[in-house]
Amino acid sequence: MTHRPDRTLDVRALARVEGEGAMHVRVRGDAVEDVRLEIYEPPRFFEAFLRGRRHTEPPDITARICGICPVAYQMSACRAIEDACGVAGPEPIEALRRLLYCGEWIESHVLHIYLLHAPDFLGYPSAIDLARDRADLVERGLSLKKAGNDILELLGGRAIHPVNVRVGGFYRAPTPAELAPLARTLRRALDQALATAEWVAGFEFPDFHHDHEMMALVEPGRYAIESGTPATTGGLAFPVSAFEEHVIEEHVAHSTALHARLAGRGRYLVGPAARYTLSRQWLSPLARQAADAVGLGAECRNPYRSILVRAVETVYAVEEALRIIEAYEPPPRPYVDVPPREGQGFGATEAPRGVLFHRYALDADGLVSSARIVPPTSQNQASIEDDLRRFVEGRLDLDDEQLTWQCEQAIRNYDPCISCSTHFLDLRVERL
Amino acid sequence: MGPTLAVWKFASCDGCQLSLLDCEDELLAVAGQVRIAHFLEATREVQPGPYDVSLVEGSITTAGDAERIRRIRDMSRTLVTIGACATAGGVQALRNFGDVAEFAAVVYARPDYISTLATSTPIADHVKVDLELRGCPIDRRQLLEVISALLVGRKPNISSHSVCFECKRRGNVCVVVAHGTPCLGPVTHAGCGALCPTYRRGCYGCFGPSQTPNAAAQAGLLRATGMSEADITRYYRTFNAGSPTFIELSRVTVGPPDAAEVSS
Numbered sequence: 129m130t131h132r133p134d135r136t137l138d139v140r141a142l143a144r145v146e147g148e149g150a151m152h153v154r155v156r157g158d159a160v161e162d163v164r165l166e167i168y169e170p171p172r173f174f175e176a177f178l179r180g181r182r183h184t185e186p187p188d189i190t191a192r193i194c195g196i197c198p199v200a201y202q203m204s205a206c207r208a209i210e211d212a213c214g215v216a217g218p219e220p221i222e223a224l225r226r227l228l229y230c231g232e233w234i235e236s237h238v239l240h241i242y243l244l245h246a247p248d249f250l251g252y253p254s255a256i257d258l259a260r261d262r263a264d265l266v267e268r269g270l271s272l273k274k275a276g277n278d279i280l281e282l283l284g285g286r287a288i289h290p291v292n293v294r295v296g297g298f299y300r301a302p303t304p305a306e307l308a309p310l311a312r313t314l315r316r317a318l319d320q321a322l323a324t325a326e327w328v329a330g331f332e333f334p335d336f337h338h339d340h341e342m343m344a345l346v347e348p349g350r351y352a353i354e355s356g357t358p359a360t361t362g363g364l365a366f367p368v369s370a371f372e373e374h375v376i377e378e379h380v381a382h383s384t385a386l387h388a389r390l391a392g393r394g395r396y397l398v399g400p401a402a403r404y405t406l407s408r409q410w411l412s413p414l415a416r417q418a419a420d421a422v423g424l425g426a427e428c429r430n431p432y433r434s435i436l437v438r439a440v441e442t443v444y445a446v447e448e449a450l451r452i453i454e455a456y457e458p459p460p461r462p463y464v465d466v467p468p469r470e471g472q473g474f475g476a477t478e479a480p481r482g483v484l485f486h487r488y489a490l491d492a493d494g495l496v497s498s499a500r501i502v503p504p505t506s507q508n509q510a511s512i513e514d515d516l517r518r519f520v521e522g523r524l525d526l527d528d529e530q531l532t533w534q535c536e537q538a539i540r541n542y543d544p545c546i547s548c549s550t551h552f553l554d555l556r557v558e559r560l
Numbered sequence: 561m562g563p564t565l566a567v568w569k570f571a572s573c574d575g576c577q578l579s580l581l582d583c584e585d586e587l588l589a590v591a592g593q594v595r596i597a598h599f600l601e602a603t604r605e606v607q608p609g610p611y612d613v614s615l616v617e618g619s620i621t622t623a624g625d626a627e628r629i630r631r632i633r634d635m636s637r638t639l640v641t642i643g644a645c646a647t648a649g650g651v652q653a654l655r656n657f658g659d660v661a662e663f664a665a666v667v668y669a670r671p672d673y674i675s676t677l678a679t680s681t682p683i684a685d686h687v688k689v690d691l692e693l694r695g696c697p698i699d700r701r702q703l704l705e706v707i708s709a710l711l712v713g714r715k716p717n718i719s720s721h722s723v724c725f726e727c728k729r730r731g732n733v734c735v736v737v738a739h740g741t742p743c744l745g746p747v748t749h750a751g752c753g754a755l756c757p758t759y760r761r762g763c764y765g766c767f768g769p770s771q772t773p774n775a776a777a778q779a780g781l782l783r784a785t786g787m788s789e790a791d792i793t794r795y796y797r798t799f800n801a802g803s804p805t806f807i808e809l810s811r812v813t814v815g816p817p818d819a820a821e822v823s824s
Binding site: 169170171172173174175176177179180181182185188189192193194195196198239243253254255256257259263266267270271273274277285286287288289291292294299300377378379386533536 | 570571572573574575576578579581582584585587588591596602603604605621622625650651652654655658660662663664666667668669670673674676680696697752755756758759760761764766791794798799
């Protein structure tokens with residue numbers, strides 16, 4: 129173990145995150161002077177080239193912002209455009225949207241739990257290495273992940289960038305007979321999800337807590353996924369249309385992602401822990417029971433324990449998907465017509481990584497005249513940096529290699545999606 | 561020990577490399593046959609090159625990335641591009657038709673913090689590419705076919721005909737003929753299994769152009785569905801916007817004279 133008073137630590141090209149980023153830490157003596165998440169995912173300018181596109185196009189185009197959560201982009205885009213056009217989807221279509229979104233939550237959460245996050249807790253560089261010792265565990269994870277992808281493939285056509293979503297609903301609604309085999313898969317998946325929660329509850333969680341304000345969509349009566357109203361643990365609540373009055377994005381030099389803060393309040397956190405803390409009471413009885421069994425209390429403020437929340441949300445999403453399939457009656461038409469009109473619309477849904485906001489303005493010809501997209505990771509970046517600063521301060525006695533690995537793990541707690549922040553890691557610790 | 565596999569990312573959404581992790585039934589078998597030497601989305605363990613096979617996702621949009629792809633090429637025996645970004649520049653190639661400085665000003669408060677190239681270009685514009693896999697995203701069965709073929713040293717079996725062939729083989733009713741729905745199937749490279757028509761929508765060309773598309777016939781087909789010239793141009797300008805063939809097709813917005821007119 130080395131102990132040098134001044135040093136810099138660099139994590140170059142962070143692994144097991146979605147996208148490209150790096151972390152830079154500068155230490156002087158016992159003080160951490162600076163922590164920066166450097167997002168060097170090259171800018172792709174979605175908000176610029178969406179201008180002039182037809183009002184029907186943003187769901188397919190914005191899906192390409194992120195291959196891990198394309199449905200989130202499609203759903204927020206549909207919401208915003210339907211809002212601009214003054215059309216609301218009828219109930220059976222809304223149920224299918226929630227079903228599709230459950231598929232994405234399962235796929236994305238299980239990818240993170242098994243392939244990106246669990247190896248850290250168990251001391252493996254990857255799930256493939258873990259599989260050499262415990263193939264049964266990794267196979268269970270892959271099978272559960274596949275259940276999520278089965279929903280996406282059946283209802284969406286394919287798991288990555290589904291083709292069946294359109295403004296107003298779907299191109300084609302499945303028949304109950306087509307959904308039936310999925311129900312069988314999901315019943316097996318429910319056992320796997322419960323076993324996953326039990327498994328991750330046995331991990332060791334470092335003692336670390338934050339006091340950030342947390343924000344999520346809330347929808348009284350059920351756990352918010354594809355709709356809801358923004359609310360925070362600090363008691364702030366506002367309609368989706370007021371999002372840009374409350375969330376201020378700033379551009380910092382070291383990042384191609386914008387940093388968001390709450391106006392007059394400061395940094396905040398979105399994602400599974402925020403959702404759980406704000407909507408625990410709306411979980412199903414089984415998911416709440418699972419939350420109790422894994423030791424989640426009224427709130428989750430230890431980022432390491434977010435893996436528990438993802439496991440509980442996976443239980444919920446599997447159960448919810450089953451419920452929707454069992455109650456399913458095909459809509460009379462798979463979509464409602466959404467004739468364009470001049471105006472502005474707002475949409476927000478709960479991507480696996482947290483609130484995803486879209487705003488579009490349409491001109492009289494139904495073409496997009498402006499677009500704004502606020503993804504979850506850019507909302508979290510300031511809070512992640514603040515946590516990392518405190519995290520590093522408590523671990524300055526570690527040598528660079530140990531500290532680097534632990535910082536990487538700390539970052540993966542947030543499941544940062546860097547391609548979303550339109551991306552991530554390379555850790556640099558500079559000890560001066 | 562099997563050959564070494566490296567996966568690289570440039571400007572993209574991560575979806576094509578995720579396709580490998582989405583091979584839930586085959587992932588562990590593949591990992592048993594190859595040595596995964598560099599795949600940051602999956603593992604923090606990085607082995608130094610050279611690599612037998614490099615899968616490259618994403619397009620070139622920065623000067624740094626233009627350098628990096630040359631280093632990767634030098635370290636790779638076989639280089640395979642995966643997906644529309646790496647093969648045609650991706651949706652971010654829409655900047656090629658606009659002004660990137662103006663784009664940056666629209667998205668970023670401090671465009672001076674952004675360093676980027678004026679164009680998004682495919683990997684083949686920068687280095688020699690041994691094999692291209694199409695699609696936005698790629699089809700994971702095609703990816704497995706390529707990996708299997710490379711493992712045994714045979715040519716991968718990837719068809720280059722149009723989506724129409726796959727659609728007929730699937731027994732779909734033609735969405736253009738039956739419903740007057742615009743469809744790029746006749747000019748789009750196969751590989752998806754005619755997914756969109758199967759879901760009763762027109763193909764939107766995410767696998768890029770097929771071999772020898774008939775531009776005028778396709779323009780006539782699209783115009784007959786009620787599309788305007790601007791609609792046709794927009795239709796080609798999505799996930800393979802930078803494809804030279806699609807650029808050419810997007811300029812042909814008038815169909816051939818129909819047979820009746822010709823004979824009279």
